[in-house]
Amino acid sequence: MNNKIKNRIQNMYLRDCIMAWADVLLIWLAVGFVLISILSILEDPVIRWVMIISSALLVFFNTASVGAMTKHYAEDKEFIYGLDIKHLDENRAAKR
Template sequence: MYRSDVRGSVLLIVCLWATILFVLLMTWAYIPHGGIKLVVVVAAAAVLIFNTAAILAMLNHYREDKDFIYGLDIKNADAYRNRQS
């Protein structure tokens, strides 16, 4: 379960970076002034840095509390399976 969450998080980070960079490249020619371009680049960098940091912090928290977090999921899944039998 943890590895699946890590893979999903990494995929989300890659998609986020690809999307932001794609939008930046596609709109770059339509931004008329250098000052506005600077603001757009700084804003895009802030979004990328803070969202990436938040996802990495979440993964770090998951790693630290892996037994507790996923233990509850496994326990509840086992209880659900036993109830259906």
């Protein structure tokens, strides 16, 4: 595989990782905002703890899934992005 394609693969991979982790950050912020807003309304301590624990589980599993996804992408990025690049180049050539 030549350096130009390797650079394109690496750029696509980095862009996907940045977007995935930015989404994780946004989910953490959104869940945190909603949790803080809801906790001020709730009076029952049991429900408050259920909300805290379920919110923590939500962000934990979401973060873990993005971590696993980016790890998998890193392991197979030549195959995953190589196929994308091949199709993108074929589509560009067909449009000309």
